[in-house]
Amino acid sequence: MDFRLHSAKSADHALEIAAGLKEGWRYVAGGTDLVIQLRRGVRKSDDLIDLSSIASMRGIKEDESGFQLGALCTHKDIELHEGLSAAYPALLAAARVVGGHQIRNVGTVGGNLANASPAADVAVALLALDALIDVKGRSGARVVEIDELFVSSSKTTLAPGELIERVRLPRLTGETHSAFLKVGRRKAMEISVVSAAICLAFGANGVCEKARIALGAVGPRPLRAKAAERLLEGAKIDAELIARVAAQARAECTPRSDPRASAAYRSQVVEGLVKRGISQCVRIS
Amino acid sequence: MTAAKEFEVVGKRLNRLDGEGKVTGAAVYASDFALPGMLHGKILRSPHAHARIVRIDTTAARKMPGVRAVVTGASQKLNRFGNFIKDFEVFASERVYHVGQPVAGIAADTEYAAKQALRAIEVEYAELPAVFDVMEALDKAAPLVHPDWQSLKAAPIIVREGNRCSRTVIKVGDVEEGFRNSYRVYEHVFRTSAVHAGYTEPRVAVAQWTASDQATIWCNTQLLFDTQSTLAEIFGISPSHIRVIVPGIGGGFGGKLRLGMEHYAMALARAAKRPVRVMSSSEEELTAALFRQPTTIELKTGVDREGHILAKQGRIVVDAGACSGSGPLVASTGTMILAGPYRLPNANLEGISVYTNNHPNGSIRAPSGPMPNFATESQMDMIAEDLGLDPLELRRRNILREGDIAVNGQKMTAVGLEECLDKAAVAIGWDHRKPEHNRGKGLACGWWMTSRGSSGSYLKLMQDGTLTMMVGVVEMGTGALTGAAQVVAEEMGMKLTDINVVSADSLTTPYDFGSQGSRTMFAVANASREAARDLLGKMRVRAAKALGADEQALAMRDKAFWSGEKKITFAELAAQANTAGGGLIAEATYIAPAAEHDASRVQNHFSPSWPSPSFHVHATDLSVDDVLGEVTINRYVVAQDVGYAINPTYLEGQLEGGAVQGVGQALSEEIIIANGHVQNGNLTDYKMPTAMDVPKIEVILVTHPSVAGPYGAKGVGEPPTIQPPAAVANAVAAACGKRIMHLPITAEKILLG
């Protein structure tokens, strides 16, 4: 591991530094994904642009439209923010099971998204919450719907040089409930073997108006089980429907076998998690 | 002995002598140790499981910036070594026979420079056929891991044949007859996986040659004198010319019994003519350390209608890896664990260790304990279930009690097993074995020994009236030396803090078998106690003279000898002796007496007698998530017959820590190996339990004093890691009906198995 570290003072400064560097540079925020990749030789970078002192990318703000999380928000910031965690239980549940306290104190939301691991916990929760990603590049700023962000393992639709400035969470209206569940071999310091985030909005009549089912570590990217979502939307949820939805969600996954778990286990468990996640949301409503 | 006399120091929850430094961070560990001008060494390891080395070219590496020395198997003539068979090479000479085998070493100004230079070494390999499965390795047609096995020097007890590197048998009665008379016969196969010892501080060594045939090594070994003699053997120099010092050790758990980095540091330091430090990275720890051997265990047990065991036949097959290491010992002792603490009229138990092209394995805390215990104790529950008996009751009908003859022909004394069983069952609430859906309780019995081996102790009375105790073991973090010091303080009428402990220097301390085998406190305390008695005798003679009184009439209290109102303090005695009498010192040695056993029952057994056996029962209450397969341990109880608790606090610490380590092996830990390559060689994917995964461990101390032990104490350190896999497996089966026969008991196995 051998690199030059460039400290960026602002988002524009970061873009400017980036423009002056040869290919192979990377942004670094908390470094909890990147440093390990560099150390293990999975990735090589001669230049790292350190985003961590960009004040405008820190903090959590709330307005009528919802919440805005700076990309440098740590998992601990989310966990400790009362308004945010009350509004989005799935996000709180995801943030508080990332690694251990030390990792949560330094790992950031932006890093969790940009690293684009199919197992990224907060990314999966944000996917269920329809987060909007504010992205900035040399050619200007743009907004990316989170579902459009992920391509495949460690690949996003961010253009070269583009950085994530902040994440916006639309205010949830009416009767909306969310849940996040994760399975791993141990109860902390664990990369998800499978994760599921569910967000369900209900109408006054108890009918599910909008459903989001986001799944982690069961495909090349954090994915939405869209056909399963459609089964829920417009329906009154009962046990029989939950079972059908879970089976459909399972069918939308393409899990792999790796030393952490087999594809067969992931398949079976994702169905269980979806069932449980929906039940949690329904029980609360 | 338990209720009899009030003691002042032993039996008390006193703070550890090394506690403050370790808590505040002031303590120096081997990994903190540095010398001026010290270089850093790195090791190039084989990427192949079996290959011939066609060519090694180090020319480019030698030219890299900061590189001071490069060593290969060809550049230094180093002798082979090994616990029982000389099948280890420091650097591979002609062949590599496992992935991760050291091929070359580099010493450079910085660790980084050394690492960079490793990449510049060119090695050409020609791959050879390899074997990874123990059962396949036993096949006559399998490739030989050591085609030259017959020419490798081995201890006489070792019986070899091709890839099989040892065989031990215990035989009692006639098992065939026993099976014929049985109401039911059960046959099962169990498997266990490799696990890492889990010490916090990686293995590290700093070596400095002080003359062409003399070197000093600062390292974190558990065994000073074994390290000394092994290094002497490798380098062909006299053991006393090698000084081994352990500045401090961040955990060992058996993983630091045998050479870690010492030989590499020494070879590199010799080539570089500078001190060299070598420390393994966490990746090297998880791919190239001595793991607990994986095993395959076949077990056949016959019982009568009431569940009495009539015959037991079993075989533990130990995957030694590419070098035998402690495999033969583990296979051998494993037969005793297969027998278990039960009355067995007929038994035929075999332990073999087998070479494969997997990474060499070694001994971890209770080296042959958890694997056969998992098999035996799982099968006990399976038998109970089939017979419609309570597993607790089945054990009650078979356990060893006072005076019973164990499988090795040894008459059992101070047997606290039934008390452990009763107390653990009550504590866990055994009467409600299935308190709710998907929740269940399980228990497992076990026994272990207090290893023998010599200890010595030098004592000197200091001029301030304190006592310095010099012993050749390493304080591994168990509190063993605080325990031994408590014994000495009790004997001397001193406070614990009056004892100054000097340890872990092979030059200045007496020989010791080392920090292993649940014997450290036991043996060191016994030797030191003997020395203390001798010293007190000498002090008494001087005191009597000084006070003009009769020796027998002297009273001893408050660190002084008294004759009526007249006294002479220990400090005065020491000052007087130092100036006019040559000083006050004493020494003693100790080795535990061998327990009598029936030699006709055993063949090639490494530990046929079980000195001061200990007995233990673990019980757990857990829940299984039927959707995810995840296990949550609700409660965990350890009841252990410890003989006597010299310091209950550290004893409890041992039992808690051991149980946690065992729970890791039960549920989550495993070195996953495919074709000799570790698949999870990092701390992300090697899953030691976190604080979230283990409940509070509830400890029950049972005390049936050992005649040989200091104040009746038995060895305690290893046993608590033995029972968790079986206790957990039995509780999982009780909770959800799934019987897992292959460790670890992962959620995946529970759900899909």
Ligand SMILES: Cc1cc2nc3c(=O)[nH]c(=O)nc-3n(C[C@H](O)[C@H](O)[C@H](O)COP(=O)(O)OP(=O)(O)OC[C@H]3O[C@@H](n4cnc5c(N)ncnc54)[C@H](O)[C@@H]3O)c2cc1C
């Ligand atoms: C022990 C341990 C346990 C872990 N456990 C979990 C877990 O349970 N769940 C989980 O999801 N993750 C886990 N992680 C992974 C990691 O901590 C998280 O993904 C974290 O959120 C990454 O954030 P970071 O700031 O450290 O990213 P970095 O490592 O700094 O960056 C990661 C990637 O994102 C890019 N990047 C960072 N910020 C930006 C930005 N603003 N714009 C564009 N690109 C950017 C970097 O260039 C890099 O490629 C764990 C890691 C460790 C070491």
